[in-house]
Amino acid sequence: xxxxxxxxxxxxxxxxxxxxxxxxxxxxxxxxxxxxxxxxxxxxxxxxxxxxxxxxxxxxxxxxxxxxxxxxxxxxxxxxxxxxxxxxxxxxxxxxxxxxxxxxxxxxxxxxxxxxxxxxxxxxxxxxxxxxxxxxxxxxxxxxxxxxxxxxxxxxxxxxxxxxxxxxxxxxxxxxxxxxxxxxxxxxxxxxxxxxxxxxxxxxxxxxxxxxxxxxxxxxxxxxxxxxxxxxxxxxxxxxxxxxxxxxxxxxxxxxxxxxxxxxxxxxxxxxxxxxxxxxxxxxxxxxxxxxxxxxxxxxxxxxxxxxxxxxxxxxxxxxxxxxxxxxxxxxxxxxxxxxxxxxxxxxxxxxxxxxxxxxxxxxxxxxxxxxxxxxxxxxxxxxxxxxxxxxxxxxxxxxxxxxxxxxxxxxxxxxxxxxxxxxxxxxxxxxxxxxxxxxxxxxxxxxxxxxxxxxxxxxxxxxxxxxxxxxxxxxxxxxxxxxxxxxxxxxxxxxxxxxxxxxxxxxxxxxxxxxxxxxxxxxxxxxxxxxxxxxxxxxxxxxxxxxxxxxxxxxxxxxxxxxxxxxxxxxxxxxxxxxxxxxxxxxxxxxxxxxxxxxxxxxxxxxxxxxxxxxxxxxxxxxxxxxxxxxxxxxxxxxxxxxxxxxxxxxxxxxxxxxxxxxxxxxxxxxxxxxxxxxxxxxxxxxxxxxxxxxxxxxxxxxxxxxxxxxxxxxxxxxxxxxxxxxxxxxxxxxxxxxxxxxxxx
Amino acid sequence: xxxxxxxxxxxxxxxxxxxxxxxxxxxxxxxxxxxxxxxxxxxxxxxxxxxxxxxxxxxxxxxxxxxxxxxxxxxxxxxxxxxxxxxxxxxxxxxxxxxxxxxxxxxxxxxxxxxxxxxxxxxxxxxxxxxxxxxxxxxxxxxxxxxxxxxxxxxxxxxxxxxxxxxxxxxxxxxxxxxxxxxxxxxxxxxxxxxxxxxxxxxxxxxxxxxxxxxxxxxxxxxxxxxxxxxxx
Ligand SMILES: Nc1ncnc2c1ncn2[C@@H]1O[C@H](COP(=O)(O)OP(=O)(O)O)[C@@H](O)[C@H]1O
Ligand SMILES: [Mg+2]
Numbered sequence: 001x002x003x004x005x006x007x008x009x010x011x012x013x014x015x016x017x018x019x020x021x022x023x024x025x026x027x028x029x030x031x032x033x034x035x036x037x038x039x040x041x042x043x044x045x046x047x048x049x050x051x052x053x054x055x056x057x058x059x060x061x062x063x064x065x066x067x068x069x070x071x072x073x074x075x076x077x078x079x080x081x082x083x084x085x086x087x088x089x090x091x092x093x094x095x096x097x098x099x100x101x102x103x104x105x106x107x108x109x110x111x112x113x114x115x116x117x118x119x120x121x122x123x124x125x126x127x128x129x130x131x132x133x134x135x136x137x138x139x140x141x142x143x144x145x146x147x148x149x150x151x152x153x154x155x156x157x158x159x160x161x162x163x164x165x166x167x168x169x170x171x172x173x174x175x176x177x178x179x180x181x182x183x184x185x186x187x188x189x190x191x192x193x194x195x196x197x198x199x200x201x202x203x204x205x206x207x208x209x210x211x212x213x214x215x216x217x218x219x220x221x222x223x224x225x226x227x228x229x230x231x232x233x234x235x236x237x238x239x240x241x242x243x244x245x246x247x248x249x250x251x252x253x254x255x256x257x258x259x260x261x262x263x264x265x266x267x268x269x270x271x272x273x274x275x276x277x278x279x280x281x282x283x284x285x286x287x288x289x290x291x292x293x294x295x296x297x298x299x300x301x302x303x304x305x306x307x308x309x310x311x312x313x314x315x316x317x318x319x320x321x322x323x324x325x326x327x328x329x330x331x332x333x334x335x336x337x338x339x340x341x342x343x344x345x346x347x348x349x350x351x352x353x354x355x356x357x358x359x360x361x362x363x364x365x366x367x368x369x370x371x372x373x374x375x376x377x378x379x380x381x382x383x384x385x386x387x388x389x390x391x392x393x394x395x396x397x398x399x400x401x402x403x404x405x406x407x408x409x410x411x412x413x414x415x416x417x418x419x420x421x422x423x424x425x426x427x428x429x430x431x432x433x434x435x436x437x438x439x440x441x442x443x444x445x446x447x448x449x450x451x452x453x454x455x456x457x458x459x460x461x462x463x464x465x466x467x468x469x470x471x472x473x474x475x476x477x478x479x480x481x482x483x484x485x486x487x488x489x490x491x492x493x494x495x496x497x498x499x500x501x502x503x504x505x506x507x508x509x510x511x512x513x514x515x516x517x518x519x520x521x522x523x524x525x526x527x528x529x530x531x532x533x534x535x536x537x538x539x540x541x542x543x544x545x546x547x548x549x550x551x552x553x554x555x556x557x558x559x560x561x562x563x564x565x566x567x568x569x570x571x572x573x574x575x576x577x578x579x580x581x582x583x584x585x586x587x588x589x590x591x592x593x594x595x596x597x598x599x600x601x602x603x604x605x606x607x608x609x610x611x612x613x614x615x616x617x618x619x620x621x622x623x624x625x626x627x628x629x630x631x632x633x634x635x636x637x638x639x640x641x642x643x644x645x646x647x648x649x650x651x652x653x654x655x656x657x658x659x660x661x662x663x664x665x666x667x668x669x670x671x672x673x674x675x676x677x678x679x680x681x682x683x684x685x686x687x688x689x690x691x692x693x694x695x696x697x698x699x700x701x702x703x704x705x706x707x708x709x710x711x712x713x714x715x716x717x718x719x720x721x722x723x724x725x726x727x728x729x730x731x732x733x734x735x736x737x738x739x740x741x742x743x744x745x746x747x
Numbered sequence: 748x749x750x751x752x753x754x755x756x757x758x759x760x761x762x763x764x765x766x767x768x769x770x771x772x773x774x775x776x777x778x779x780x781x782x783x784x785x786x787x788x789x790x791x792x793x794x795x796x797x798x799x800x801x802x803x804x805x806x807x808x809x810x811x812x813x814x815x816x817x818x819x820x821x822x823x824x825x826x827x828x829x830x831x832x833x834x835x836x837x838x839x840x841x842x843x844x845x846x847x848x849x850x851x852x853x854x855x856x857x858x859x860x861x862x863x864x865x866x867x868x869x870x871x872x873x874x875x876x877x878x879x880x881x882x883x884x885x886x887x888x889x890x891x892x893x894x895x896x897x898x899x900x901x902x903x904x905x906x907x908x909x910x911x912x913x914x915x916x917x918x919x920x921x922x923x924x925x926x927x928x929x930x931x932x933x934x935x936x937x938x939x940x941x942x943x944x945x946x947x948x949x950x951x952x953x954x955x956x957x958x959x960x961x962x963x964x965x966x967x968x969x970x971x972x973x974x975x976x977x978x979x980x
Contacts, residue, residue: 002854003843005845009845278835278843281802282829282854282858282901283826283901284826284858285823368802
């Protein structure tokens with residue numbers, strides 16, 4: 001069809017508008033495809049590593065060594081594979097290197113390079129650790145005073161998210177790494193090493209009665225199922241979270257793009273009414289014209305999606321690598337793609353573009369050719385009810401003109417409103433996250449947890465703790481009727497090391513009335529102050545109903561705080577028993593010490609990752625700005641185009657370009673401001689909701705208050721964006737010719 | 748192609764107002780003739796042309812073109828009827844601004860199963876040397892020539908012209924009339940010309956006069972005046 005030429009020329013002439021929509025589409029598709037593909041790769045690697053390398057189902061730490069005949073007995077009785085594994089935390093410079101004995105049945109190491117260590121002076125380290133410490137195969141490294149040769153790089157399936165302690169939140173490869181060594185090396189360190197028993201079952205469940213059987217033999221210091229082990233679980237959480245996030249943002253952008261296409265196509269049809277009428281009168285069939293106008297959607301849709309697919313596929317590689325920095329998964333597979341991703345990334349946007357366009361055109365094509373041939377003045381001239389308001393008929397001509405513009409183009413105002421809202425929410429999400437990281441550390445680790453070290457013992461202690469250390473009891477508790485597990489803390493109400501603050505108010509004394517929950521715990525349970533919860537534990541059959549006395553601003557972890565005597569009694573411990581102490585001084589690693597938590601390390605790892613957070617926040621802000629520039633420019637451009645007869649008339653009358661632009665374009669400034677103001681609380685609210693809905697997976701809640709500086713900075717950014725889009729549209733305004741007004745009057 | 752209309756009635760309803768645009772209009776247009784329809788503004792000329800051309804429907808009566816009635820034709824059938832038989836020429840030319848002269852004519856050519864040759868047609872309307880120009884680069888007369896070429900190239904049986912010279916000066920207007928006469932003579936096309944320019948009637952085989960939706964007078968010219976010689980008003 002020769003009309004194709006007309007389309008191509010129109011596309012060229014209005015390239016700004018069509019490219020803008022295409023770009024929005026491209027952004028949506030790129031984002032969706034790259035994230036989805038990266039996650040698919042991550043998922044695939046995780047699944048294969050878990051399965052092929054026999055990731056543990058659980059592990060436990062007995063207080064006494066369990067001999068191998070006992071393990072064998074359990075294996076037969078419970079149809080489970082068990083294997084003892086010893087490890088030793090060696091100091092290497094400033095960091096901790098956890099050296100494991102080589103296993104043969106469970107948690108099999110994956111060697112990405114080099115060979116397994118065989119003799120007493122060889123070691124294979126995790127590749128991230130090697131990278132951070134600039135270690136190569138064949139290099140020597142000093143470990144606890146001994147020189148050892150690096151023979152290879154390893155991955156362990158139970159250290160995918162590499163954190164030193166299970167309570168750690170953020171993995172820091174500078175501070176912690178893993179390694180494997182041969183039996184002979186482990187023997188040298190046997191006096192200082194720990195032993196844990198790992199277990200594997202084919203169905204991934206802990207066999208019924210197994211824990212009781214073990215408990216009959218020895219005290220269990222720790223029993224961790226894979227599902228509760230962040231080193232294993234975190235990657236699953238991330239995959240799940242990423243999957244849901246991956247769809248949301250691209251969907252929003254897609255919706256914006258769709259709205260823009262609809263806007264553009266309706267505009268195009270409006271402009272070409274007469275043309276359509278002529279063609280119909282000449283004898284063109286309606287479906288021929290439909291096909292012609294669908295051409296626009298094809299061009300926009302195909303260019304956006306195909307380029308988006310290509311860009312997305314390309315971007316998925318660095319994204320996968322970024323994930324690889326977080327999760328220690330061997331590259332068992334590369335560039336995995338779910339064909340569905342490609343199909344969805346291509347089909348959905350295209351179908352959406354085509355069907356929306358078809359719908360938009362269909363309405364115009366239904367009109368009789370004769371009606372189309374007649375000038376449209378008849379319908380445009382209708383006044384909307386808003387215009388009849390007396391308010392709009394006062395003031396100078398200019399004022400009335402501007403108000404009319406606003407009122408007549410309600411759809412434009414709405415689009416501008418929504419566009420600004422979308423960008424503001426995105427921008428503030430970025431700001432809040434950025435700010436929250438600091439606030440989270442400050443509140444949780446500085447204001448509330450004022451200790452420097454926590455020392456966990458292998459067995460219950462009863463003697464008076466040393467001066468300067470404050471005893472507490474930790475234990476896992478369940479909440480009746482809920483799936484959630486909480487970490488219970490029995491604390492001295494007068495402890496100097498925990499100040500359970502809630503908005504500056506200290507809740508410690510409230511413990512007499514009941515329990516204090518951390519913010520994530522309250523969110524997971526869905527309870528607030530004043531409500532009752534019933535606790536159970538896995539040690540005995542005790543049940544205890546307590547009132548929630550308050551929720552503290554502890555943003556990390558699902559904790560419940562109780563007075564120590566109360567908690568001990570509940571767990572069946574002696575009243576003066578404790579399992580750990582907090583203190584300010586650096587503790588010695590005694591024989592009965594099971595684990596030492598160094599608070600500074602936790603904070604450091606937060607700081608270490610703030611770089612990554614910062615860049616992702618910057619990315620988000622840039623994204624917000626790009627999208628709003630596209631949307632606002634598109635809209636202002638359309639407004640100029642639609643009002644070109646009036647603009648031309650103003651010019652004929654002697655107005656300067658800048659005056660005209662003020663007249664026509666700045667009408668929308670109040671709309672932009674209003675939208676911004678409404679978006680501020682909306683952003684806080686939606687992010688809060690999002691955090692709450694994700695808390696079960698993430699285990700932390702970010703404070704979501706919008707502070708003054710965010711609001712101010714956001715305002716500046718949004719207004720600058722608006723100014724930029726107006727500046728871009730001014731060019732268009734300059735192009736409006738003086739004859740335009742006269743030409744239009746002829747028609 | 749001959750056209751018969753019998754007691755055609757058309758009523759427009761816009762809001763509270765009812766307008767009888769055609770009141771029992773009857774006419775016979777013989778094949779291969781030029782017919783002008785005269786009458787003051789609002790007398791129903793365009794409405795008559797539009798119902799004959801199948802871009803509007805009549806309420807009562809009967810229109811028969813080439814022995815086939817337009818009664819009860821569906822939208823699709825009307826489109827096919829226009830596509831095959833009708834060439835429209837409008838007062839406002841209605842060219843597609845994003846297409847060149849040649850491409851605009853091509854728009855018409857694509858509709859036909861036996862189109863005239865492109866070069867020939869462009870030459871006939873005198874636009875061959877300007878075939879690469881865009882409408883905005885042309886004068887009104889030139890644009891109307893292109894519109895004629897667009898209608899002509901389909902090789903239609905009927906050419907319907909609604910005030911084709913209404914926006915043109917005398918010289919240019921007469922040139923267009925010459926062209927229409929030439930088309931009629933060369934291809935045997937039935938040409939209906941609406942005008943409120945009395946003089947144009949002198950060049951037609953038949954003149955129809957309308958007033959308030961009625962056909963008040965029909966007469967045949969004994970001798971045809973050359974378009975060059977018509978009285979321009
Ligand atoms: N779509 C329409 N709706 C209402 N009235 C119409 C419409 N089209 C034409 N008319 C009215 O019908 C009458 C005849 O119009 P028209 O055929 O255009 O006259 P002419 O072409 O002779 O000037 C006029 O009074 C006109 O106002
Ligand atoms: Mg008319």
